[in-house]
Amino acid sequence: MEKETIFIAVGNQKGGVGKSTLTTLIASYLHYNTQKKVAVIDCDFPQHSVFRMRNSDIETIGQNPQLQAALQKQFAATGKKAYRIIESTPARALGYARELAAEGDTRPDLVLFDLPGSVDNAGILNxxxxxxxxxxxxxxxxxxxxSSLAFIMSVERYRQVSPEALRLRSIFLFWNKVxxxxxxxxxxxFDRIVRAENYKILETQLPDTKKYNKEISPGRSPVFRSTLFPPDRKLLKNSNIEALVHEMSNIINL
Structure with a gap:
């Protein structure tokens, strides 16, 4: 039996925790470094950080023949086009995801949502x-x-109101910027506080490092965060992104 498309999000109602950056890194690693097909729905209104990064990546590559050649070489080696990033309102996001999941042979294995911070945003609870x-x-x-625990508590509280209507299987926390x-x-x-509430926490911890800020630039420097290239192999070292993706993949059975 063919697996259904999995819907996940790296979410938090507190800004500055790296959710859009991590959404991009996870999507790019899975799509370009593995055999998985990925799509991103950016419903983080009004920032739309992931969607804007895609536009910035395209603009920068258009001005740099060396980057264009690197992109062509990548496609020749993998046969993979860039994954889709859909700019959306929270109210429309689920409809887009379901349309992607119904595409047949071209449907993604995984859809990542870049969520707005507040659960009070119209449509985001759905x-x-x-x-x-x-x-x-x-x-x-x-x-x-x-704030993070308040976010989880809000979600769990709403789940208890109508549990029969929910697809959500589980919530996991993980340490970032360690x-x-x-x-x-x-x-x-902090671990004791989290575990006292019986919340699940991943084993993988991500270090606090400036390499997460290395985007595509006119000069062909190593790229870590991009929607068109995977994270640079050398920069992946000690970033724990590979370990994070592996742990997540095991949990969601990707």
Whole structure:
């Protein structure tokens, strides 16, 4: 029996935790480095960061013959075109996802949603409840953690109102922007808070590193975050992105 398209999101109602960056990195790694077909629905209104990055990538490559050649070489090696990124309102996002999932041979294996921060945004609850999984990045900051837990609690509270209508299978937290200079006791303390609430947390932790900001530029420097290229192999080292994608893939049975 053919697997259905899986719907996931890297979501958090607190800004600055890296959800759009991680959505892009996960999508690009899976699409360009594996055999999986991916699509992204950017319903993070009004920022639309992932959609804007795609436009910026196209514009920069159009001005750089070296990048154009690299893109042609990538296509020749993989046969994969760029994954689709759909700019959407939260209210329209689920309809787009269902249209993608019904495409037959061209349908994606995975649709990632880039969500707006607030669950009060019109239409976003309907999207959240029709996801298969949500992965919530957290950082070692008291206010961020409180906001992240409030986000999960809001979702869980709404789930209890009409559980029979929900597709959402599970929510997982994971540490992002981990600074080795910070006390390990601080992370252990936050871990105890999360586990005391019986929330699931991934084993993979992502380090705090500037390599996440390395986008396509007119000069052909190594690229880490792009919608048209996979993360550079050298920059992937010690980023834990591969480990994160592997752990997520095992959970969602991708």
């Amino acid at each position: 999207v959240i409840f029709n996801l298969d999984y949500i992965f919530v990045p957290i950082i070692a900051d008291k206010r961020v953690l409180q 600074d080795k200079r910070e006390s390990t006791e601080l992370y252990a303390f």
